[in-house]
Amino acid sequence: MCPPGCLHAVCETATRRGLLKAGFAFASAAAGLGAIAPVQAHAQATAARHSFSRVQDLTHTLFEGFPTFSGEKWFTVEKPVTWEKDKVNLHRWTLMEHTGTHMDAPLHFSKDGMSVDMIPITDLIVPLAVIDIRERAAADPDASLTPDDVKAWESRNGPLPEGACVAMNSGWHKLLDSPKFTGRDADGRNHTPGFHAETADLLIRERNVKGLAVDTLSLDPGLASGEFPVHYQWLGSGRWGVEAMAGLDDLPETGALLVVAGPKVRGATGGPSRILALV
Amino acid sequence: MCPPGCLHAVCETATRRGLLKAGFAFASAAAGLGAIAPVQAHAQATAARHSFSRVQDLTHTLFEGFPTFSGEKWFTVEKPVTWEKDKVNLHRWTLMEHTGTHMDAPLHFSKDGMSVDMIPITDLIVPLAVIDIRERAAADPDASLTPDDVKAWESRNGPLPEGACVAMNSGWHKLLDSPKFTGRDADGRNHTPGFHAETADLLIRERNVKGLAVDTLSLDPGLASGEFPVHYQWLGSGRWGVEAMAGLDDLPETGALLVVAGPKVRGATGGPSRILALV
Numbered sequence: 343m344c345p346p347g348c349l350h351a352v353c354e355t356a357t358r359r360g361l362l363k364a365g366f367a368f369a370s371a372a373a374g375l376g377a378i379a380p381v382q383a384h385a386q387a388t389a390a391r392h393s394f395s396r397v398q399d400l401t402h403t404l405f406e407g408f409p410t411f412s413g414e415k416w417f418t419v420e421k422p423v424t425w426e427k428d429k430v431n432l433h434r435w436t437l438m439e440h441t442g443t444h445m446d447a448p449l450h451f452s453k454d455g456m457s458v459d460m461i462p463i464t465d466l467i468v469p470l471a472v473i474d475i476r477e478r479a480a481a482d483p484d485a486s487l488t489p490d491d492v493k494a495w496e497s498r499n500g501p502l503p504e505g506a507c508v509a510m511n512s513g514w515h516k517l518l519d520s521p522k523f524t525g526r527d528a529d530g531r532n533h534t535p536g537f538h539a540e541t542a543d544l545l546i547r548e549r550n551v552k553g554l555a556v557d558t559l560s561l562d563p564g565l566a567s568g569e570f571p572v573h574y575q576w577l578g579s580g581r582w583g584v585e586a587m588a589g590l591d592d593l594p595e596t597g598a599l600l601v602v603a604g605p606k607v608r609g610a611t612g613g614p615s616r617i618l619a620l621v
Numbered sequence: 622m623c624p625p626g627c628l629h630a631v632c633e634t635a636t637r638r639g640l641l642k643a644g645f646a647f648a649s650a651a652a653g654l655g656a657i658a659p660v661q662a663h664a665q666a667t668a669a670r671h672s673f674s675r676v677q678d679l680t681h682t683l684f685e686g687f688p689t690f691s692g693e694k695w696f697t698v699e700k701p702v703t704w705e706k707d708k709v710n711l712h713r714w715t716l717m718e719h720t721g722t723h724m725d726a727p728l729h730f731s732k733d734g735m736s737v738d739m740i741p742i743t744d745l746i747v748p749l750a751v752i753d754i755r756e757r758a759a760a761d762p763d764a765s766l767t768p769d770d771v772k773a774w775e776s777r778n779g780p781l782p783e784g785a786c787v788a789m790n791s792g793w794h795k796l797l798d799s800p801k802f803t804g805r806d807a808d809g810r811n812h813t814p815g816f817h818a819e820t821a822d823l824l825i826r827e828r829n830v831k832g833l834a835v836d837t838l839s840l841d842p843g844l845a846s847g848e849f850p851v852h853y854q855w856l857g858s859g860r861w862g863v864e865a866m867a868g869l870d871d872l873p874e875t876g877a878l879l880v881v882a883g884p885k886v887r888g889a890t891g892g893p894s895r896i897l898a899l900v
Contacts, residue, residue, distance in 0.1 A: 393672035399742040405887040419888070425732050431890040432729065436715045443885070450711065453704050463678040463897065603882030603895035606722070608684040609698070611710040616882035616895065618742065 392599055394620035400600075401617050402518060402588045404442035409523050411532070411559045411567075416441040442614045445604040446561070446583035450611040451573040455580055458610040466582075468552050469503035470600035470619060471495065472593050476513035479535040483525050485512070486538035486563045492545070499596045507553035507600045508545060510537060511590040515557035518588075525564055532564030539571035546579050553602065555584035555617075584617055593619055671878055673899035679879075680896050681797060681867045683721035688802050690811070690838045690846075695720040721893045724883040725840070725862035729890040730852040734859055737889040745861075747831050748782035749879035749898060750774065751872050755792035758814040762804050764791070765817035765842045771824070778875045786832035786879045787824060789816060790869040794836035797867075804843055811843030818850035825858050832881065834863035834896075863896055872898055 402408070410416045416438040423432050440446065448455025473495050478485045487510045496502060512535035517523045525533030537554055539562075545551045554561055554576055561583045562572045576583060584602060599620040605613035681687070689695045695717040702711050719725065727734025752774050758764045766789045775781060791814035796802045804812030816833055818841075824830045833840055833855055840862045841851045855862060863881060878899040884892035 391672050391674045393670050395670045397742055397746055399885070401885045403738045403885050403887050419886075430730060433718050433888070433890055434715065435718065435886070435892075436713065439712050439714065451709060459682045463676055467676055601880065601882070601897075603880070603897065605893060606678070606680045606682050606895060607698075607714070607893070608682050609712075611712055613714075614884060614886070616885060618880075618882070 396621040398619040400589045401443045439613045445615045446612045451577040466602040469506040470598040479512040483533040509555035534558040534564035536563035675900040677898040680722045718892045724894045725891045730856040745881040748785040749877040758791040762812040788834035813837040813843035815842035
C-alpha cells in the first residue's frame, strides 16, 4: 500500500497525466512499465520542445577514497591486465551503489519501490530549481533547507515547475577535499546541511516535484542520520534523489533542464550517475 | 608520440578550434584540461542552440549474466544489507569496466590515452549518424560496416556532421537474449558485425568524427578479436567508442544528438554508461 502522494508506477497514471497536460513530457523507449505505456504514447503526441546551448557537468570525479557517508571505503579499483603485459587496459571495480555523485532510487529506502532501471528516462530529465542556502550553511553546517526557502524561491521565480527537481546548493560541493565535506565529529555524527523533513512533506503534498538533489552526501541533514526522515518519506513516496552533486554555483535558479543519467542496472537501489544540466 | 589524426588533449587544440568554428560546441565545467581551457571559453561565446522534443534511451538494462565478449561473468551484485533486517536496501557491485552498454575511453587500447574522466562532456554530446547494415548482417553475422556504407549514407544525408558519432545498427541490439548476440562458435570465436578497419581509417583521415558506436559487444567484427585493428587505431587516435547500444531502430539516420553519459571515474578505461538520444 502506498502513502499519500505516492508516485509508484502502478498508481501514478493520473499524476503523470497531469504532468503531461502541463506540457513537460518526452516520449520514451525506456522502462518497460506496462501500466504507463498509454501515457507515454500520449507524451509522444504532445511533447514540448526544449532547447539549450550549454551543458554543465554536475558530477564529481569518483576515485578510491571519495568521502562516504559512513567513513568506510566504498570504491576499489583493481587492474587485472596491464598495457605492458597485455596491450590493453581494463579495470575491475568494487563499489557500494551510493558512492560518488549518485542517485537514490525509491527502493533504497522502501521495501518494494522502483529500482533505477524501472524509472522511465522521461522522469529523469526534468526542470531544475536551484535553492541557494550557502550563506546560512557557511555559518551553520547543521542548517537545513526549509519550507520558507522554497517559498522565498517561488516569490522570486514563480511556482516550482511541474515535475521539477529541487536542488539544494549549500556550497558543500566545493568542500570535497575538506573534512567539512562529511563534517564527522568525535562522536561519529556528520554535520552537513540537508532538506528539512517539513520541506519534503510540503513538496510531496502541495507541489509536483519528481526529485530532490543535494551537494552533500545525504538528502537529510547529517544530524538526522539514523532517523533519515527525508529518505524514508521522499523515496518511500516513489520519488528519487541525487546526492553529492557538483558544479551548482554556475547554474541559474530556474530554467535549466537536469539530466540524471543513472545506472540502468536491474534492481539497483541507486548508483554512481552522470548528472548534467542543459542550460 | 601521436599517430596521424590524433585527438589527444595535448595536441587537439587546432582540431577542436575547427569544430567550434563549425558551430558545434558547448561550454563545459568538465575536464580540467588546462590545454583546452581557452577553446572552452570560446565555446561559451559561440555555442549553437540545440533543441529536442523526444528522449530515447539507448541503454540495455545491465544484470548478472549480461553477455560478455569473453564469456566470463563480468557483473556481480551482493546484498550486504536487507530491508527486513536493516530497513534499507543497498547493494555492492563488482564489475569489469567493459560490461553492459558501455563506453570505451582512448586509454582502453592505448598506453596513455585519455581516461573517461578526462574527456570533456562537450565531446560526449555530439550529432548522431546511424548507419543501417541490418539486412546484410542478418544474412552474414561476419558483415562489417565499410567505407561504401559511409559514402552511401552521405549520398542520402550529406556529409557526416562535424564532431559526430557514427553508429552501426546491425540489428544485434535485438538479439540480447539469443546466442547470436555473441555468436560464439565451438572454437571460441565470436561472429558479430563491426566496423571494418578501412572505415575507421577513412573516418580518422577524411572526416571529423569523435566517436564510433555499435550494438554489438565490440567495435571490431567478432572475427577480428585478438587483432582488434579498429580498437587500436580508433581509441589510439584519442577517440572514444560505445558498445552494446540498444534502441537504434527508432532513430532517424541523422538529426539526433547523442548523449554519452559515461562514468566519471578517475583513470577509467571505460564503463557502464547511460546512452541517450535527444531527437
